[in-house]
Amino acid sequence: MRFKERAVISERLWAQRARGFGETIFAEMTALALKHDAVNLGQGFPDFDPPPFVMEAAQRAMADASTQQYARGSGELVLTEIIAEESGHALGRSIDPTSEVTITVGATEALFAATLALVEPGDEVILFEPFYDSYPANVSIAGGTARYVPLRPGADGRWTFDQDELAAVFSARTKLIVLNTPHNPTGKVFRRDELEQIAGLCQRHDVLALCDEVYEHLAFDGKHLSLASLPQMWERCLVISSAGKTFSVTGWKIGWVVAPPHLSLALRRIHQWIPFAVATPLQHAVAASMRVAKESNYYSEFLQLYAGKRKRLMDALTPTPLRAYEPEGTYFVMADLSESGYESDVELCRALPRDFGVAAIPPSVFYGEKHRRMGRKLLRFAFCKRDATLDEAARRLAALP
Numbered sequence: 001m002r003f004k005e006r007a008v009i010s011e012r013l014w015a016q017r018a019r020g021f022g023e024t025i026f027a028e029m030t031a032l033a034l035k036h037d038a039v040n041l042g043q044g045f046p047d048f049d050p051p052p053f054v055m056e057a058a059q060r061a062m063a064d065a066s067t068q069q070y071a072r073g074s075g076e077l078v079l080t081e082i083i084a085e086e087s088g089h090a091l092g093r094s095i096d097p098t099s100e101v102t103i104t105v106g107a108t109e110a111l112f113a114a115t116l117a118l119v120e121p122g123d124e125v126i127l128f129e130p131f132y133d134s135y136p137a138n139v140s141i142a143g144g145t146a147r148y149v150p151l152r153p154g155a156d157g158r159w160t161f162d163q164d165e166l167a168a169v170f171s172a173r174t175k176l177i178v179l180n181t182p183h184n185p186t187g188k189v190f191r192r193d194e195l196e197q198i199a200g201l202c203q204r205h206d207v208l209a210l211c212d213e214v215y216e217h218l219a220f221d222g223k224h225l226s227l228a229s230l231p232q233m234w235e236r237c238l239v240i241s242s243a244g245k246t247f248s249v250t251g252w253k254i255g256w257v258v259a260p261p262h263l264s265l266a267l268r269r270i271h272q273w274i275p276f277a278v279a280t281p282l283q284h285a286v287a288a289s290m291r292v293a294k295e296s297n298y299y300s301e302f303l304q305l306y307a308g309k310r311k312r313l314m315d316a317l318t319p320t321p322l323r324a325y326e327p328e329g330t331y332f333v334m335a336d337l338s339e340s341g342y343e344s345d346v347e348l349c350r351a352l353p354r355d356f357g358v359a360a361i362p363p364s365v366f367y368g369e370k371h372r373r374m375g376r377k378l379l380r381f382a383f384c385k386r387d388a389t390l391d392e393a394a395r396r397l398a399a400l401p
């Protein structure tokens with residue numbers, strides 16, 4: 001039997017929820033980048049080494065025979081304790097490391113477990129577009145319905161949402177809003193007044209919030225603020241972060257959720273049936289790394305490093321026909337391709353590796369059907385790359401007509 005026939009027969013046996021998902025765009029673009037030996041500014045992972053103190057913490061944890069068995073289900077206390085200290089500081093309250101912090105397999109598992117724990121069939125979940133691609137997948141697996149609100153760039157280049165448009169998607173069926181700040185892929189950092197509007201709507205409609213803050217240490221202009229730190233919002237929020245971006249170890253997949261006990265408990269009921277517990281030595285390594293970071297200038301040096309890379313990529317895009325929006329946070333730049341002569345993001349993303357030797361991501365995949373056209377005129381570039389990688393990309397992008 002040929003492979004294709006086998007695939008058709010076996011797909012018939014798949015559950016409907018699996019059939020609905022194609023391969024992610026990242027896999028297609030990474031394959032194209034490899035095929036054409038392109039500089040890959042598509043996927044958001046660093047191509048440089050993690051800091052030495054992080055690698056040393058991992059080596060110490062692996063050498064310690066006492067941390068090689070199953071971890072405590074909701075996370076090793078050394079890690080939940082430092083996370084409680086750090087997030088307590090950010091949220092302006094005291095956080096209990098045993099009942100209010102849960103360690104997950106990256107932010108990805110946190111988002112999945114939280115959505116399954118809170119969303120029932122028929123419930124609606126509000127997502128800003130462009131979204132991180134796992135949000136709508138999680139909502140669909142939970143049997144909920146996603147309602148979308150687009151972010152648009154203003155005349156000043158800053159992305160924002162329309163207040164009335166946001167208010168209009170809240171209803172009696174709304175269970176949850178997912179708020180990612182700093183925001184992938186636009187780089188938007190939500191301001192206090194915007195968070196206050198969202199908080200007001202959550203309270204009025206009795207809605208919970210999943211706060212995805214994996215880029216919490218990458219806010220360049222103005223401070224990152226959590227929705228959970230606003231008055232009366234702690235009780236409604238699950239704050240999600242992870243070590244991957246902050247310590248340049250995306251492969252470790254150590255994430256966490258900080259939430260009040262009643263929401264943490266719901267999350268743990270689902271988490272116990274997904275991984276049960278998360279890699280013990282890596283939890284110890286992240287705990288030790290967070291201690292070092294806290295007691296040194298790591299977080300501000302990390303931000304400085306990325307501010308330099310942001311400038312490098314912005315400078316690289318300036319002479320090209322791609323009009324880049326300077327991000328306020330994260331390690332992504334969105335650029336408008338309207339003046340490039342290409343029709344759509346997908347067309348340009350397929351041509352870029354082949355004809356110019358650079359790979360990017362087409363953002364139309366981060367929109368629902370209704371607003372997809374907004375993404376067609378955009379490209380996303382990641383700048384979590386060595387300066388030499390960014391310079392080589394700049395040299396190649398200069399050839400764009």
Ligand SMILES: Cc1ncc(COP(=O)(O)O)c(C=O)c1O
Nearest residue numbers: 106107108132184214242244255
């Ligand atoms: C907005 C956002 N949320 C979640 C994740 C996933 O994080 P993790 O690798 O910790 O699962 C990413 C990774 O790119 C992200 O950009």
